[in-house]
Amino acid sequence: MTDTPSNEQVGEAVPSAQRSSWTSFLKSIASFSGDLSSMTAPPFILSPVSLTEFPAYWCERPELFAAIADGKTPEERHLAVLKWFISTLKGQYTSRNESMGSEKKPLNPVLGELFYGYWPDTNGRGQTNLVVEQVSHHPPITAYYISNPSKGLALQGHNAQKTSFSGGSIIVKQIGHASLTVDLPDGNKEEYIITLPRLRIDGLWYGSPYIELAETSWISSSSGWLSTIEYKGKGYFSGKTHSFKATVTAQNGAQVHVIEGQWHTTSKSTKSSANFTDVTGPKEEVTVQPIDAQDEWESRKLWGKVAAGIRGGDFETASREKSKIENEQRQRRKDEVAAGTKWELKHFVHVDEDPLYERLGKAFKASPPTEDMYVFQNNAPTFGPSASSA
Numbered sequence: 001m002t003d004t005p006s007n008e009q010v011g012e013a014v015p016s017a018q019r020s021s022w023t024s025f026l027k028s029i030a031s032f033s034g035d036l037s038s039m040t041a042p043p044f045i046l047s048p049v050s051l052t053e054f055p056a057y058w059c060e061r062p063e064l065f066a067a068i069a070d071g072k073t074p075e076e077r078h079l080a081v082l083k084w085f086i087s088t089l090k091g092q093y094t095s096r097n098e099s100m101g102s103e104k105k106p107l108n109p110v111l112g113e114l115f116y117g118y119w120p121d122t123n124g125r126g127q128t129n130l131v132v133e134q135v136s137h138h139p140p141i142t143a144y145y146i147s148n149p150s151k152g153l154a155l156q157g158h159n160a161q162k163t164s165f166s167g168g169s170i171i172v173k174q175i176g177h178a179s180l181t182v183d184l185p186d187g188n189k190e191e192y193i194i195t196l197p198r199l200r201i202d203g204l205w206y207g208s209p210y211i212e213l214a215e216t217s218w219i220s221s222s223s224g225w226l227s228t229i230e231y232k233g234k235g236y237f238s239g240k241t242h243s244f245k246a247t248v249t250a251q252n253g254a255q256v257h258v259i260e261g262q263w264h265t266t267s268k269s270t271k272s273s274a275n276f277t278d279v280t281g282p283k284e285e286v287t288v289q290p291i292d293a294q295d296e297w298e299s300r301k302l303w304g305k306v307a308a309g310i311r312g313g314d315f316e317t318a319s320r321e322k323s324k325i326e327n328e329q330r331q332r333r334k335d336e337v338a339a340g341t342k343w344e345l346k347h348f349v350h351v352d353e354d355p356l357y358e359r360l361g362k363a364f365k366a367s368p369p370t371e372d373m374y375v376f377q378n379n380a381p382t383f384g385p386s387a388s389s390a
């Protein structure tokens with residue numbers, strides 16, 4: 001079997017007029033390693049959503065995020081973090097298949113692109129706020145800050161990807177990590193490092209890509225509790241897609257909990273017959289300002305015409321509007337070089353090392369042992385009805 005199909009072999013999901021451009025796209029990614037987002041793909045696979053919107057997946061179940069602060073002990077809080085994290089995976093990795101029929105190619109954010117939103121306070125859980133900024137264009141890097149000030153919770157992280165092609169699938173190594181801070185009632189802070197799983201994008205021959213998670217990710221807490229999460233697809237632990245097994249160890253290394261199941265439906269702890277996670281119910285979309293009230297750098301305003309073209313099947317307009325944005329960006333970079341200036345980030349500052357990652361990463365022998373970080377500058381705009389500081 002070859003790594004890429006011929007025009008006749010590609011699946012029904014590819015419109016017949018786009019079969020040859022789909023096979024060319026697959027051939028070019030087969031011999032490519034690096035930044036996939038910059039490659040031109042056929043129209044049927046384009047998504048009208050920018051990658052800067054993706055950090056919103058972290059909080060589509062804001063009540064689970066808020067519940068972390070309600071844990072009474074380090075163990076309870078660690079389990080709440082694990083529960084919230086596993087419950088984000090369905091949105092992060094399968095939601096485009098539900099909303100658009102397959103995994104699509106997101107819009108490649110421009111440097112300085114912004115995405116702001118919030119989830120309102122309901123049932124006393126506090127309001128959750130989201131600030132996203134595209135902090136690099138080549139390679140694409142997205143930084144985010146998600147906070148629930150009334151619960152004393154703040155999540156900060158950044159994302160980039162390294163892609164390669166193997167056995168007919170795209171392998172995506174996620175670069176970056178997230179750190180979570182919990183302000184405790186006694187005035188102390190509890191901190192967590194969250195690493196990100198590896199992705200395999202399958203279904204390419206059929207023109208209907210979907211994501212499976214692979215290998216291992218970790219949640220390491222300053223309290224000493226550690227979750228080791230192994231991901232497997234069909235044919236492994238349970239023979240089911242989207243399977244995972246999380247092993248939770250205490251400060252002394254003793255294994256205290258094992259949670260198994262499927263991250264897109266339900267999972268159970270081996271200690272209880274009740275579900276540990278259940279994401280079969282509804283999620284909450286992030287609330288954003290109406291387009292007219294948005295800044296010109298905010299994703300939905302910036303990409304508005306391109307997105308409308310993609311949604312309406314008017315790819316000529318989408319491509320023309322996309323070129324306008326890209327040309328404007330190229331000109332901006334040239335002007336900066338000529339003026340000897342550099343683009344200033346609005347909400348984040350880059351640091352070469354993250355001491356928290358280094359400290360908590362020792363628990364799982366983090367590889368690489370050190371990582372850079374984008375630190376939020378505590379300068380979020382005012383959000384929603386019950387706005388308070390970020």
Ligand code: HC3
Binds near residue numbers: 055
């Ligand atoms: C690889 C990916 C871009 C990155 C996306 C990330 C890793 C971003 C951070 C989120 O928290 C989780 C996430 C989910 C999906 C990832 C995207 C899937 C496809 C996209 C590629 C750049 C496009 C590949 C092209 C095609 C046609 C195969 O979809």
